Amino acid sequence: MTSARTTGPGPGTRTLRIVLPAVLVLVWLAVGGIGGPYFGRIAEVSSNEPTAYLPTSAQATRVQERLPQFLGGDTIPAVVLVTAGSPLTDAQKTQLATVPKALAGIQGVSGQPSPPIVSQDGTAAQLFVPVKASAAVADTVAAMRSALPGLVPSGTTAYVTGPAGFTGDLVTAFGGIDGILLLVAVAAVLVILVVVYRSPLLPLVVLLTSTFALTAALFTVWWIAKAGVFPLSGQTQGILFILVIGAATDYSLLYVSRYREALRAHQHRWDATRAALRGSFEPILASGGTVIAGLLMLLLSDLQSNRALGPIAAVGIVFAMLAALTLLPSLLLLLGRAAFWPRRPRYAPDAAGADPVPTRGLWARVPRFVVRRARPVWVVGVVVLLAASAGVLQLRASGVPSSDLVLGHSEARTGQQELAQHFPGGSGSPVQVIVAADRLQQTATTLLGTAGVQGVAVVSAASPSGEAPVTAEGVQPVIPGTPAPAPTVANGDVLLQATLTDAPDSAAAEHTVRELRTALGSSALVGGATATAVDSDDASVHDRNLIIPLVLVVILVILVLLLRAVVAPLLLVGTVVLSFGATLGVSALVFNHVLNLPGADPAVPLFGFVFLVALGIDYNIFLMTRVREEALHAGARTGMTRGLAITGGVITSAGVVLAATFAALAVIPILFLLQLAFIVAFGVLLDTVLVRSLLVPALGQELGRSMWWPSRRITA
Structure with a gap:
């Protein structure tokens, strides 16, 4: 030098x-x-409303866009459940009758909540409260939860659940992003940097x-x-x-x-x-x-x-x-x-003093070890990664109930569980079906004939919440002996609301929605909370199958242009994909058998892939650009040894920093973020410690100059 x-x-x-x-x-x-x-x-x-992120072509999105035409406003239903250990007394029912008027005065509540509906066993009552979608839903839900203890009879317990309740819990869970997430991430990085730089x-x-x-x-x-x-x-x-x-x-x-x-x-x-x-x-x-x-x-x-x-x-x-x-x-x-x-x-x-290659310490010993044991190192490395990848077969990434998205306490989840003990599981989160007015009765008959549907109601001016029941014989009056209310018609269509027997975020409810869509075909649009989950999962699977191969192709092209070679980029992409497979395999075992998580969203593997492959390639770029620089002067095998020795410390430090920052996502009590935190943190460490420090250098020693084919500037 x-x-x-x-x-x-x-x-x-x-x-x-x-x-x-x-x-x-x-x-x-x-x-x-x-x-x-x-x-x-x-x-x-910022918004956390699920339908705001669906494809515009999804049925759930199209239904959501048209709901104001039938309901008079863009609202999210909240279900207020009041439970007692014994049948409600007349005095308690009288007091419950005053609750809707009190809730109507809370900011964010749109219109008049429904009267209390007492369960068949007489020990619970539910009210449906329309919440403005444009309002701060979490604030409205919090205000309702704060007011209810003073409104409901003594000896009873009140819950706010339903779509609005879950949205409120989700927003609350995300509340630590501005503060605790940044604080934890910055603190972790600071500690690591102090240790690295002293x-x-x-x-x-x-x-x-x-x-x-x-x-x-x-x-x-x-x-x-x-x-x-x-x-x-x-x-x-x-x-x-x-x-x-x-x-x-x-x-x-x-x-x-x-x-x-x-x-x-x-x-x-x-x-x-x-x-x-x-x-x-x-x-x-x-x-x-x-x-x-x-x-x-x-x-x-x-x-x-x-x-x-x-x-x-x-x-x-x-x-x-x-x-x-x-x-x-x-x-x-x-x-x-x-x-x-x-x-x-x-x-x-002087050349000796300026040479960046360390003469002692870990990153002086590791390159010498790789040179002496190149073939055993890469063979063992590949076998270990393949064995870990077998765990992918246990990865459950077909979707999770919305009630499981928030980790820890969730009043909406507890309320939904209690609701299912007294009312049909789908109460408060009906399947919403938009159909031509002249097909109302035919569609209602199809809905009622589908397993998993408890009842069907039509939305009308007299019953904007869909209280007018529809039977196989026709629309029934809300009050016996009175004329049946005329359905609300918008652009020639009416809105039916089907109450499911199962919880709206259950696999059984999603199966019912798919059955309804098959039975109704193109004659109707099927939406609602359950349909939103179905459309989200389907879109996630589509994205995963389309985007993962494209990301690999794009990264491969970038590496070919950067390294002016073909073999090295193919090898780097292959090792990172193998590392990703091993990461998913280990993650599946941890999620299922250590953390006992209910499953994963279909988007988890996609996000994990995008971040791990893109960021994992980062460290190989840091390594291989330096290796190429050294190899141009010292030859392929010596260049690999010098490049690893020079970059080993900084790249390992970078990997630890990135793993620590992504691990900080786990402080936010959201299932998706916890899983993404583990996948990226573990994957980055695996890629940094095993793939970049041992596997790639060992393969480089094995291949020598062939790794840089077709370049002729690098010698053996």
Whole structure:
């Protein structure tokens, strides 16, 4: 390695080298000052309503869009269940009759709640409360839960359940995203950085870079959601936070490693900064580009939530790269070697002192071990990964009941369980069927003849909640002896509401909905909470089967262009896919037998794949770009050894940081986020420790120059 020039810059150049980084730091400070307050405003543009993220062509979406025509407003039903240990007395029933009027006065309640309906065993009563979909549903549900203890008779217990109740619990569960999630993620990263750098200042500089990247991303995403370009959910928000913090920290670790290395080879920090940027620009750009390309494949998703996550998360990666390539170099340029105190890198112009290959420690021993035992290492590695992949057969990712989405306490879930003890399981969450008015009776007869349907009602002006029952003989009056109410007709259609015998989020209820759609064919639209779950699961399966192969192809093309080879990219993609299979296999065993989870959403494998493959390739990009750089001078096998030794510490640190940040998602009590946290955290560690540190280098030693075919610039 040649020594760097030691002549200092002239006065004008020296001024520019101070002004330029100072201006960049001031620009980022301004971005932070403008974007910082938006952390507290994210709820203004966020929504967790399931139907808001379905495909526009889904039956449940089309039904939801037309409901205001029949119900007089866009509402979400809440079910208030009141239970007693013994049959309700006349006095208790009289007091319950006053509850609807009191609930109608709560902000967010739309219209008059239904009168109490007493169960056949006389020990419970239920009321249906329409909640404005445009209102803060969680706040309305919370107000109802707060008011009910003072409204219901003594000796009874009240629950708020139904779709509005579950939405309220879901929003409450996401409430920790702005605070506890960020706090846990940042704290975990800070601890790891202090251990890695053993410096009080450098971890703060890296963390500052990640935080400003997140601020800029959040500001941009807020306005994207505000303009209605893409919807923003609590789930997307949580993933954005973690992804930006983790990715920005990883890119920063790579740059810091290059900068530390350059400070040993260059006397002046400006020259060291230029050398560090030259060495880190391509791998950071390629790494970020790979993740962005993988994320943008989500634009092909049927689910609007997936479609939104792709570009929103891509925005975060863009700012993570920008911060790591502008703000971090500027801060380190201004601080110089002082940033590394007390372990300042010393200028060592001689070749031995500037050689970045460690001569002692773990990353001096691992490459030597791989060279001596290359074939056993890769054979054992492949066997272990294949064995772990067998657990995929136990992965249950066909969907979970909405009542299981929230972990821990859920009043809506408890209320639904109690509801099923006294009323039909589907009470409060009916299947909504829109059909031509002249097919009302025929459709009602089909509904009533389907197993799993308890009863059918028609929506009319006199009974906007669908209280007028429909029997095989026709529409029956709400009050016996009075004329049957005329159904509400909108554009020639009427709305029927079918109460199911099973809980609306159960597998049996979903089977009933599929049976109804088959029986009714194209003559009717079938929607409601259960239909929404059916359409979501079907769309997730479609997305998984379409997007996973496309992500692999896109990443393979990027690697071919980056490494100027064919064999190496194929090998890298193959090892990452094998690592993903092993991760899913281990995850299935943990979910089923350790955590005893009820299953997984079909989107879990897709999200896990996108993040693991895109981010897992990151570390191979960091490794292989350096290996190629070294191999051009030292040959394929020596280049692999030197590249592994040089990058081993920084890439392992980056993997631990990313695993820790994604693991922070587990603090949010949402089943999907817990599973995604485990899959990505475990998968990143597996990829970092086994695949990138042992398997890929061992295969590189085995293949030698053939790994870089068809390039002729690299020798054996």
